[in-house]
Amino acid sequence: MAPLEPQTKVLVSEEFLNSTHGEISCEECHGGNPAEVDKAKAHDGMEPYPALKNPEKACGECHEDIVKTAKNSLHATLSTFETVLKSRADMALWDQIDEARSNHCAACHTNSCAACHISRPKASKKGFINGHVFQKHTDPVNQCTACHGSRVGMEYYGSRGEGDVHAAKYNMDCVSCHKAEEMHADGTGLPGRYHLQEMVHCEDCHPKLEHGSVRDHAIHIGKVQCQVCHSQTYVNCYSCHTGRDEEGLYYFVNQKEVESMKIGMNYDKDAPQAGYDYMLVRHIPVDPDLFKFYIEDALKNFDQVPNWKRTSPHNIQRKTWQNANCNNCHGQRELFLSNDDLLDYEKKANAPVVVAKVPEAIKETTPFSVDTSGVRKSMVVDAKWLHDNMGKVLLIDARSEDEYDNGHIEGAISLNPLAAAFRTDPDDDNPLTLVDFENIAEILGSAGIGVNDHVVVYDKAGPISGYLLWILEYAGVKNISYLEGGIEGWHEAGYHVTDKPTEAKAAKFDGKANPQFVTGNDFVRANLDNADVVVLDARIITQAKGMIGHGLAERAGHIPGSVNLPLSALYMDNGALKSPDELLWMLKKYGITPDKTVITTCNTGQLAAGAFFMLRYLGFDDVKVHDDSWISWCATE
Amino acid sequence: MIVSRWIITTPFLLACAGILAWSTQAGAAASSSCVTCHLDEDMLTDNLAVVKAKASAKQSGSG
Numbered sequence: 115m116a117p118l119e120p121q122t123k124v125l126v127s128e129e130f131l132n133s134t135h136g137e138i139s140c141e142e143c144h145g146g147n148p149a150e151v152d153k154a155k156a157h158d159g160m161e162p163y164p165a166l167k168n169p170e171k172a173c174g175e176c177h178e179d180i181v182k183t184a185k186n187s188l189h190a191t192l193s194t195f196e197t198v199l200k201s202r203a204d205m206a207l208w209d210q211i212d213e214a215r216s217n218h219c220a221a222c223h224t225n226s227c228a229a230c231h232i233s234r235p236k237a238s239k240k241g242f243i244n245g246h247v248f249q250k251h252t253d254p255v256n257q258c259t260a261c262h263g264s265r266v267g268m269e270y271y272g273s274r275g276e277g278d279v280h281a282a283k284y285n286m287d288c289v290s291c292h293k294a295e296e297m298h299a300d301g302t303g304l305p306g307r308y309h310l311q312e313m314v315h316c317e318d319c320h321p322k323l324e325h326g327s328v329r330d331h332a333i334h335i336g337k338v339q340c341q342v343c344h345s346q347t348y349v350n351c352y353s354c355h356t357g358r359d360e361e362g363l364y365y366f367v368n369q370k371e372v373e374s375m376k377i378g379m380n381y382d383k384d385a386p387q388a389g390y391d392y393m394l395v396r397h398i399p400v401d402p403d404l405f406k407f408y409i410e411d412a413l414k415n416f417d418q419v420p421n422w423k424r425t426s427p428h429n430i431q432r433k434t435w436q437n438a439n440c441n442n443c444h445g446q447r448e449l450f451l452s453n454d455d456l457l458d459y460e461k462k463a464n465a466p467v468v469v470a471k472v473p474e475a476i477k478e479t480t481p482f483s484v485d486t487s488g489v490r491k492s493m494v495v496d497a498k499w500l501h502d503n504m505g506k507v508l509l510i511d512a513r514s515e516d517e518y519d520n521g522h523i524e525g526a527i528s529l530n531p532l533a534a535a536f537r538t539d540p541d542d543d544n545p546l547t548l549v550d551f552e553n554i555a556e557i558l559g560s561a562g563i564g565v566n567d568h569v570v571v572y573d574k575a576g577p578i579s580g581y582l583l584w585i586l587e588y589a590g591v592k593n594i595s596y597l598e599g600g601i602e603g604w605h606e607a608g609y610h611v612t613d614k615p616t617e618a619k620a621a622k623f624d625g626k627a628n629p630q631f632v633t634g635n636d637f638v639r640a641n642l643d644n645a646d647v648v649v650l651d652a653r654i655i656t657q658a659k660g661m662i663g664h665g666l667a668e669r670a671g672h673i674p675g676s677v678n679l680p681l682s683a684l685y686m687d688n689g690a691l692k693s694p695d696e697l698l699w700m701l702k703k704y705g706i707t708p709d710k711t712v713i714t715t716c717n718t719g720q721l722a723a724g725a726f727f728m729l730r731y732l733g734f735d736d737v738k739v740h741d742d743s744w745i746s747w748c749a750t751e
Numbered sequence: 752m753i754v755s756r757w758i759i760t761t762p763f764l765l766a767c768a769g770i771l772a773w774s775t776q777a778g779a780a781a782s783s784s785c786v787t788c789h790l791d792e793d794m795l796t797d798n799l800a801v802v803k804a805k806a807s808a809k810q811s812g813s814g
Contacts, residue, residue: 120802121795128790131781139779140786148784153798156785357809365807 115260117239127245135248143172166226173227180298181227188301188310189225197305202400204414211412214405217364218356230257230297237261252297254287255662262288265349269429272655272680274373274687275346276700278430281655282678291319308385308424315387316340330437339380339393343437345427347375349687354399357407368399370602373687375436377443378422378451378467388424395451395467396425402459417462422451433703435696439482445475484695488708488733493583494691495595497607500570508563512573512582513601521611523572523604527618529561531582537719540666546718547741551627554589559623565590572597572604576685580724584739587730588632590625596727600689631726633738635747638713642675647711649676649740650704650729652721664717666745673715673747677704681721684728698732708734715740715747 130136141148146160164172169190174181184190196215203211229235230252233242238260243253252258259267268274270281280286289297291314299312307313317323324335334343353369378395380388400421405412436443443449450469453461500507504525511518511526518528534557537546548554563569569591571579579596586594599606641647651672656662658678663670672678683700686692692700698708706712712729714722714737722739729737740747780786788794 119796120799121792124789124799125792125795126780126786126789131786136780140783140789142779144785146785153788359807359809361805361807363805363807363810365810367809367811 115238115256115263118234118241118243123241125242125245127247129244130246130248133247163226163228165228169227180294183300184227184298186300186302187298188304188307189230189297191301192220192225193301194304194307194309195219198419201418202413202415204412207409207412210409211405214356214408214412217358218366225261229261235261252289254289255656258288266428268682269346269348269427270655272678272682274349274682275429275680276431276683277655277680278428279432280430281659285659306382306385308382308388311386313386317387336389337391339388339390339424341394341426341430342377342392342443344430344432344434345375345394346429346431346434347373347686347692348394348396348425348427348429349373350376350397351399352397353401354404355401355407356405369401371687372397373690375449376422376451376455377449377469378424378464379469380424381420381466382424385424392469394425394427395420395422396427397421398423416459420464420467421460422456422464422467435692435699438699440476440479441482444473447472484699484702486694486698486733489694489698490731490733492593493595493727493731494598495570496598497604497609500597500604501607501609506568507570507595508567510561510563510569510571510582511601512571512578517574517601518615519613521601521613522615523601524610524612524614525616526572527561527616529557529582529618531578531585532720536585544742545666545745546743547746548585548588548632548719551589554585555623555625558586558589558591558625560618560620562618562620563591563623564621565623565625566592568593568595570595570597572600572689574600574602574689575687576600576689576691577681577721577724579689580685580727581720583727584631584723587727588628589623590628596731598689598691602688603690630736631738632741633713634740635742635750637738638673638715638740638742638747639751641711641713642673644711646709647713648704648706649673649713649715650706650722650725651676651678652681652714652716652725653678653744654680654682657717664745667717668745668749671744671748673744673751676715677706679704679706679725681716681724684725694732697728701729701732708732711736711738713738713740715743717744719743 140146143164144160144162147156147158150156150158161167169181169185186193188194199211199215200208225235231248231250232246234240234256238256243256259271270278272282276282280290293314296310296312296314299310301307301310304310323331325332330343350372351368351370352372354366356364356366358364376395377392380390380393383389398421400413402413402416436449450472451464451467453468456464456468495503500509500523509523509526510529511522512530514530514533515528518526522528535549536554536557538544538549540546563586569586571582571586571594573579576596579600583594583596597603601611604611638649642649651658655678657664657670658672658676660670660672679701684697691697701707712734714725714729716722719739719741722743726737726739
């Protein structure tokens with residue numbers, strides 16, 4: 115999230131002055147010297163966050179009942195964060211540990227009334243979100259997901275996976291479920307955050323499902339956490355280390371992030387409504403050496419608490435791959451946490467979570483199959499295949515030049531499609547559309563790409579490769595492949611990288627354009643009511659719903675009748691891919707099947723191109739990128 | 752008359768004092784000289800420099 119402009123951060127609105135809270139003078143809450151003309155003197159002694167320092171005075175005079183508990187709420191104190199840290203810590207060293215915690219963790223993990231009701235929180239660089247107007251309804255984009263971003267926000271609004279059905283279908287935001295009673299509840303003395311009595315549970319809105327018409331509810335409720343069947347994959351973080359750099363700046367470094375799903379045993383059945391045996395668990399990035407920069411052996415009791423922890427991914431779908439068929443879970447050893455998933459130092463801590471015996475496969479189930487016969491398997495290769503076929507392919511690194519210089523696969527040529535001039539300028543009359551084919555051919559020729567080469571493309575996350583692969587297919591390159599897992603997959607496979615650049619052998623590119631892979635507003639408009647044509651909007655849910663706009667678009671919104679499926683549903687984190695049968699099954703849920711013409715669209719064509727490649731890989735014949743994209747559509751429609 | 756007698760009674764005077772207090776309190780932020788500056792976007796733009804928080808080059812991840 116880009117920070118607010120400095121003046122916007124402190125600009126008060128007329129709306130605030132006319133509101134109930136505008137009836138209180140500024141200095142009554144903030145102090146300072148309003149009579150002074152000089153800026154410094156006027157602000158002398160001013161408290162920018164009165165609710166953080168003294169909630170009883172700032173808010174409690176009118177909201178006494180709320181402040182009484184909210185000042186001890188989990189958002190205000192993060193008490194369970196400290197409780198769990200203490201259970202791992204050598205308490206003789208607590209003062210030093212607490213100092214390290216304050217320098218790193220508490221920089222984000224602190225909150226006040228204002229961070230939910232007036233301003234953006236500290237973690238997203240602060241500032242009034244609506245001219246200091248007090249908002250009863252917390253803003254999901256500017257406030258909740260400003261802190262709960264990389265996991266909750268990205269999952270919920272489709273920056274990871276399909277997004278959450280509660281957002282996509284029912285327009286629910288954070289406070290639709292997490293109401294004031296939960297947010298303001300006193301969290302003192304809890305052993306963990308899931309022990310808050312006021313916490314929301316699925317059953318609050320979906321009661322007595324075990325008596326409903328869904329057979330699997332009757333079978334699983336009470337034994338399995340709802341999310342086990344209704345979540346998508348989610349990100350797991352590994353080994354956070356903290357420290358200060360040469361300039362004295364604080365930092366933390368996560369070793370890696372991995373998108374996956376693991377079912378573990380429930381080790382904490384004492385939490386409210388948590389009597390089930392199986393639950394989803396997420397790897398949290400705590401590490402015995404988390405504070406090693408400050409103190410040796412700070413977490414000497416690391417074994418006391420699992421670091422594969424209960425999780426509630428915010429990416430709920432009614433239909434998921436797990437519940438599509440009994441045997442997508444039953445008998446699937448890799449879906450359940452095993453000893454092999456654990457690092458050496460965490461085996462003891464996670465012993466209660468490991469699933470020793472996986473539920474057996476069901477012998478008689480409803481027949482289930484997905485037709486994958488059309489999948490163009492050669493369009494995706496893995497690290498081993500590339501390693502074995504090095505020299506037979508033309509390898510392209512689609513990342514930035516800096517990333518290429520820092521280490522790339524030996525023999526790879528650098529061609530970042532975002533930096534190459536494949537598209538018109540943003541201030542062009544027809545912005546960010548493909549340039550003339552001759553210019554595209556010239557760029558490809560300069561990179562040494564020939565129409566008959568087998569071109570393999572990689573990047574870090576996947577979609578940038580997809581974008582370049584669309585251009586290559588449009589330009590007539592016949593044999594193209596995506597390196598699954600990208601550069602990180604290459605590292606994971608144990609292969610080396612180099613910082614020595616490979617110079618491209620420039621040649622004349624003599625490919626012919628495939629215009630059927632590109633389309634514009636007229637074709638989209640003419641097919642809005644065509645049942646054989648699907649418009650796939652690959653943007654995140656907040657953009658497709660018009661909650662947030664794009665810098666180049668005149669307005670926010672979506673093309674009528676388009677189907678929103680965020681691109682991240684097609685690429686996992688770090689460029690890994692789900693199996694073709696799972697992807698085809700998911701697409702079918704949205705009415706996107708290979709027999710249809712699919713137009714992929716987004717704000718500028720980049721995400722649409724990433725989706726194009728995946729559909730082509732999965733066997734779709736008639737796929738077109740809406741090159742005009744939303745920034746043009748919204749200006750004309 | 753009942754009305755004229757009520758006008759000079761204590762409850763009436765207390766009510767008047769309450770209304771007076773409320774009316775002087777209403778719009779208190781608007782009457783504060785703080786908002787002279789904090790309502791003036793142009794002035795704030797001219798006077799507030801962009802302060803880029805310096806982050807460590809080693810920082811990774813957003814938590």
